[in-house]
Amino acid sequence: MRLSVDHRTTYRFSSPQARLTQLLRLIPDGTHDQSVASWNLHVDCDARLRHGRDGFGNRTTMLYVEGPIESIEIAVSGEVLTHSSNGVVHGAHEPLPPAVFLRATPLTTPDADIAAFASAIPDGDPITRLHALNLAVHRRFALDRGRAVAGRSAITAFSQGAASPRDMAQVFITAARVLDVPARYVSGYSPVCAVGAGRPAPHGWAEAYVAGLGWVAFDPCTGLSADEAYARVAVALDSAGAAPVAGSRLGEGEEMLDVDLHVDRSGQ
Amino acid sequence: MGMRSAFDEIMGQAGSTTPRAELAALGNWIATTPDAELRRRQQSAEATFRQLGITFAVYGDSDASERIIPFDIVPRIFLASEWARLSEGLVQRVEAINAFLHDIYGERRILSDGVLPPDLIFGNPQFRPEIAGIRPPHDVWAHICGIDLVRTGPDDFFVLEDNARTPSGVSYMLENREAMLRLCPELFRDFRVAAVDSYPDRLLETMKSVAPQGVAAPVCVVLTPGHYNSAYYEHSFLADSMGVELVEAADLVVDDDIVWMRTIAGRVKVDVIYRRIDDDYLDPLVFRPDSMLGVPGLIAAYAAGNVAILNAPGNGIADDKAIYSYMPEIVKFYSGGEPKLPNVETWRCREPQALKYVLDNLADVVVKLVDGSGGYGMLVGPTATKAEIEAFRAALIAEPHRYIAQPTLALSTVPTMTDAGLAPRHVDFRPFVLTGSKGVQVVPGGLTRVALKEGSLVVNSSQGGGTKDSFVLMDDGAQPLEAQTQTQSQEQTA
Numbered sequence: 001m002r003l004s005v006d007h008r009t010t011y012r013f014s015s016p017q018a019r020l021t022q023l024l025r026l027i028p029d030g031t032h033d034q035s036v037a038s039w040n041l042h043v044d045c046d047a048r049l050r051h052g053r054d055g056f057g058n059r060t061t062m063l064y065v066e067g068p069i070e071s072i073e074i075a076v077s078g079e080v081l082t083h084s085s086n087g088v089v090h091g092a093h094e095p096l097p098p099a100v101f102l103r104a105t106p107l108t109t110p111d112a113d114i115a116a117f118a119s120a121i122p123d124g125d126p127i128t129r130l131h132a133l134n135l136a137v138h139r140r141f142a143l144d145r146g147r148a149v150a151g152r153s154a155i156t157a158f159s160q161g162a163a164s165p166r167d168m169a170q171v172f173i174t175a176a177r178v179l180d181v182p183a184r185y186v187s188g189y190s191p192v193c194a195v196g197a198g199r200p201a202p203h204g205w206a207e208a209y210v211a212g213l214g215w216v217a218f219d220p221c222t223g224l225s226a227d228e229a230y231a232r233v234a235v236a237l238d239s240a241g242a243a244p245v246a247g248s249r250l251g252e253g254e255e256m257l258d259v260d261l262h263v264d265r266s267g268q
Numbered sequence: 269m270g271m272r273s274a275f276d277e278i279m280g281q282a283g284s285t286t287p288r289a290e291l292a293a294l295g296n297w298i299a300t301t302p303d304a305e306l307r308r309r310q311q312s313a314e315a316t317f318r319q320l321g322i323t324f325a326v327y328g329d330s331d332a333s334e335r336i337i338p339f340d341i342v343p344r345i346f347l348a349s350e351w352a353r354l355s356e357g358l359v360q361r362v363e364a365i366n367a368f369l370h371d372i373y374g375e376r377r378i379l380s381d382g383v384l385p386p387d388l389i390f391g392n393p394q395f396r397p398e399i400a401g402i403r404p405p406h407d408v409w410a411h412i413c414g415i416d417l418v419r420t421g422p423d424d425f426f427v428l429e430d431n432a433r434t435p436s437g438v439s440y441m442l443e444n445r446e447a448m449l450r451l452c453p454e455l456f457r458d459f460r461v462a463a464v465d466s467y468p469d470r471l472l473e474t475m476k477s478v479a480p481q482g483v484a485a486p487v488c489v490v491l492t493p494g495h496y497n498s499a500y501y502e503h504s505f506l507a508d509s510m511g512v513e514l515v516e517a518a519d520l521v522v523d524d525d526i527v528w529m530r531t532i533a534g535r536v537k538v539d540v541i542y543r544r545i546d547d548d549y550l551d552p553l554v555f556r557p558d559s560m561l562g563v564p565g566l567i568a569a570y571a572a573g574n575v576a577i578l579n580a581p582g583n584g585i586a587d588d589k590a591i592y593s594y595m596p597e598i599v600k601f602y603s604g605g606e607p608k609l610p611n612v613e614t615w616r617c618r619e620p621q622a623l624k625y626v627l628d629n630l631a632d633v634v635v636k637l638v639d640g641s642g643g644y645g646m647l648v649g650p651t652a653t654k655a656e657i658e659a660f661r662a663a664l665i666a667e668p669h670r671y672i673a674q675p676t677l678a679l680s681t682v683p684t685m686t687d688a689g690l691a692p693r694h695v696d697f698r699p700f701v702l703t704g705s706k707g708v709q710v711v712p713g714g715l716t717r718v719a720l721k722e723g724s725l726v727v728n729s730s731q732g733g734g735t736k737d738s739f740v741l742m743d744d745g746a747q748p749l750e751a752q753t754q755t756q757s758q759e760q761t762a
Binding site for chain 1 (some may be wrong): 401
């Protein structure tokens with residue numbers, strides 16, 4: 001499948017900022033299941049960009065802007081060719097072993113409710129259990145199509161009736177780790193679960209590690225494994241670690257975030 | 269166990285009434301200096317410390333947030349031959365710590381060879397996946413180590429704890445010595461004592477040696493969390509004595525993966541940072557996002573090889589208490605030889621058999637929280653009440669993986685001034701070991717901590733401990749030795 005992505009992130013500041021420092025995870029890597037046909041990152045002001053990789057193997061871009069700056073638009077666009085792999089990830093850059101992804105973070109610490117929810121998944125072979133967990137998360141929440149609340153933990157998300165894709169993914173990985181399955185958050189692009197043409201944020205789903213198979217992608221938003229309609233960009237222990245933009249600014253006032261995102265599929 | 273069987277560092281074996289032959293001069297000094305005079309000098313030293321502001325904050329004690337650590341006037345003394353052996357063990361240990369960090373954030377050979385259980389690393393919060401794969405300049409990780417030792421006999425030293433993050437206490441080593449030179453000059457005529465006042469020069473030399481390749485005149489800074497920190501005195505003292513800037517996060521800015529310091533004269537590029545802030549607060553873009561102490565972009569600059577950070581981020585995995593019990597295997601794995609400095613025997617309560625032994629012997633052992641420090645969350649069996657023992661029994665049964673236990677050692681004693689005159693008190697020792705690009709050196713001195721309460725084995729300053737000067741003799745009465753132990757470091761991946 002050919003997925004074309006057009007993703008613009010705009011920050012506007014209520015008063016000019018003296019400096020912006022951002023860590024971007026906006027560039028996908030090729031795997032055996034996805035190849036990046038074209039990809040551009042463009043910033044609408046005089047920014048210095050430095051490319052690298054983080055500890056999880058994600059491509060990163062450091063963005064440095066000196067002020068005064070009132071707004072910035074970060075635009076990525078490109079095309080990714082994907083192949084169906086039944087959700088199994090092949091050939092990704094994996095600097096860390098699966099066991100790292102068993103640890104809880106502040107956003108993915110379970111409480112008794114999540115632990116009970118996870119433990120209620122019937123015993124079975126690992127892949128069946130993970131599918132059951134994925135479906136259970138999917139059924140538990142109504143889809144919140146608005147922008148995810150920044151910094152919301154799995155515990156908080158679990159207590160709500162509706163959840164963003166990000167929150168559902170985070171509940172999934174928290175619960176999977178309760179079952180002693182390595183699990184991680186994935187940030188990337190997919191046309192699923194969209195309303196009309198636009199999306200409020202890049203998509204978030206999960207990958208869980210199954211011995212013998214490797215990392216398998218699950219999207220509790222659909223209740224299914226992620227298929228060729230997904231382009232993965234970054235993985236981490238939680239949504240904060242895989243955030244497309246982590247930023248710091250020097251200056252007074254508020255910031256207003258605006259995201260314009262279109263993901264289209266063309267051809268099988 | 270306890271004091272009766274303890275080795276006294278001045279008097280020799282327990283029960284001895286005359287000092288060790290090599291230390292006769294100190295015995296004589298003790299015998300001929302009236303207690304009142306010793307107390308007067310001690311008070312003079314403490315008055316100076318108070319004036320300088322060498323205070324520390326006691327956690328959980330909001331009333332007495334600023335106290336000085338009591339100083340004891342009687343020094344502890346290492347013979348040159350004792351020090352030489354000890355230094356060899358320290359160098360081997362610190363080389364192993366550096367090799368371990370290089371490996372665990374790189375190839376992880378020690379795991380593939382089955383020496384350590386992988387979950388001990390990967391499940392440990394001190395293993396920081398965020399910085400995995402980054403290689404610090406010159407592959408040096410643990411530039412400044414404080415290795416806590418205890419002693420039970422003339423040549424019986426044991427490592428109690430490794431400190432490979434931001435060990436503090438070196439300012440006490442320096443200030444205690446200065447006080448002793450001023451108040452007890454006669455001791456420095458009786459003994460040839462290795463100088464410690466070169467420490468700031470050695471530290472600066474270490475910092476410059478690990479600057480990124482190609483930097484001719486590296487700019488070094490000390491990064492402090494600020495004056496509210498309990499060790500702020502030490503931060504400013506070290507910056508002052510090295511002649512480098514003391515900065516807070518807000519003074520630094522990263523641009524284009526390069527660290528800059530704001531000065532009145534404009535931006536100055538920074539090459540080496542001796543940070544005295546925890547990993548969590550280094551860079552809000554990588555670690556805790558709510559941190560106001562950090563420098564956004566610092567880890568990117570570090571990953572790009574444009575700045576050295578002392579000690580390297582992620583070092584906590586090397587001095588974690590859960591890792592400690594495996595240090596003999598770790599030293600063996602990287603050095604290829606037997607550890608010259610043994611560990612204190614340690615029971616890992618996560619192992620059922622060890623747990624059973626510990627529960628059966630709670631009155632005789634010391635129990636520690638794996639993730640505790642500063643003497644908190646600790647049970648000293650022989651001096652604990654029945655209620656304390658039962659509280660720990662319940663805690664151990666509930667969460668055994670959080671605890672380790674060790675035998676109660678007959679820690680060595682040193683004569684110490686008490687209300688009732690001089691009396692033996694238990695001590696431990698923190699030597700400081702520096703690793704630069706050219707090798708490892710042991711500073712000839714260190715921080716002696718003394719448990720001021722009779723019979724107490726807890727030396728932490730937060731628990732009523734004091735400090736003493738630590739003399740390292742340059743000769744055993746014969747020819748002077750070179751004061752400094754310097755070895756070339758092994759290839760770390762060898």
